[in-house]
Amino acid sequence: MxxxxxxxxxxxxxxxxxxxxxxxxxxxxxxxxxxxxxxxxxxxxxxxxxxxxxxxxxxxxxxxxEQKLEELQKSYMRTSTMLDGMVLSLASTLEHRDPYTAGHGRRVTELSCAIAGQMGFDSDRMEGLRIAALLHDIGKIAVPLEILSKPGPISEHEFNLIKTHSQTGHDILASIDFPWPVAQFVLQHHRRIDGSGYPVTNDAGEIPLEARILGVADVVEAMSSHRPYRPALGIDRALEELTAAKGIAFDSEVTDICIRLFRTGEFSF
Ligand SMILES: [Fe+2]
Incomplete structure (x- = not known):
């Protein structure tokens, strides 16, 4: 008691x-x-x-x-800054080599992220797309410069060489353990939903949404910009071509969002 x-x-x-x-x-x-x-x-x-x-x-x-958490946060920030620096360095390597495409990667990245923002990508998914967009043409590093900067029409053989860049880009990036399948996005950015494009694969699987966004942004930027073999076609012509291929080569929703972004003035290069 x-x-x-x-x-x-x-x-x-x-x-x-x-x-x-x-x-x-x-x-x-x-x-x-x-x-x-x-x-x-x-x-x-x-x-x-x-x-x-x-x-x-x-x-x-x-x-x-709390101290460990603070250390981990600092370490994460350092790693993140380092990764960002390495991605930008890799991207600028290509642009230094091929001045005709200078700014292409940045503009494709901006447009891709604007489209993805409209599609409700969260910040983590957006980061994977951003990195893939910055590096989507990194495989062109293995394409002879005289082909990339050729001022006239290119032969079928030369085009076949250019087409290897998405596989090469994949191979360059595949060994980096990104938290997102960046190499896959890069590999598939020229594949089209109707089975056209490249690389041709036996895999009938769905093209990742990130690759479909990259495909649209890449084409619009490339068509609206100056190229060694032709003057800039302009954004209106690029959007016309995109509209014609909507639902055939290009994802309908991605295409609609891209066109709306330009038409409403929410986005411009
Ligand atoms: Fe490409």
Whole structure:
């Protein structure tokens, strides 16, 4: 049997423990008060001391976890900045080599992300698309410069060489362990929903949405810009061609969003 005072103190301890468990840590002063030697029965101060020690250990662990979390956040930011720098360096390698396409990767990236924004991509998915867009033509690094910058029409053989760039881009990126299938997006950015385009594969699988967005953004940017073999066709002509191929070569929803972005003035190069 415990006396009335001890029962009251036990009830008090229970109340304080419950408050602390609910995050009201300021109650701990009352806790430590109960540990004051000589003021309360020994079994009450003993119990309060044990709870007090438990609380101190939990708080220490919490502090250590907060520090670890802060270190992890800093490390994540460093890694993220480094990844971004490496992606931009890779992309600029191509643009330095082939000045005719300077700005192409950036503009395709901006348009792709604008389309994806309308489609409700979250920030993580957007990041995968952004990286794929910046690097979508990286495989052109293996295509002879005289073909890329040839001022006249290109032969079938030369075009076949250019077409290898999506597979080469895939192969370059496949060894990088991105959190998104960036290499697949790059591989498929010239595949079309009607089975045309390249590379021709036996895989009848769906073209990832990211690759379908890249395909549209790539074509619109390329047509509206100057190329060594032809002057810029302009955005109106590019959108006309896109409309004609809507639902045939290009994803209908992606096409509609792209056209709307330009027509409403929400996006421009
Ligand atoms: Fe391409």
């Amino acid at each position: 415990i006396d009335e005072q001890a029962q009251g103190l036990l009830d008090e301890l229970t109340r304080v423990c419950t408050k602390i468990a609910n995050g009201k840590n300021w109650e701990k002063d009352r806790f430590f008060e109960l540990t004051r030697e000589g003021s309360y029965p020994a079994h009450i101060t003993g119990l309060a001391e044990s709870f007090g020690m438990m609380l101190v250990k939990v708080e220490t662990r919490e502090f250590q976890l």
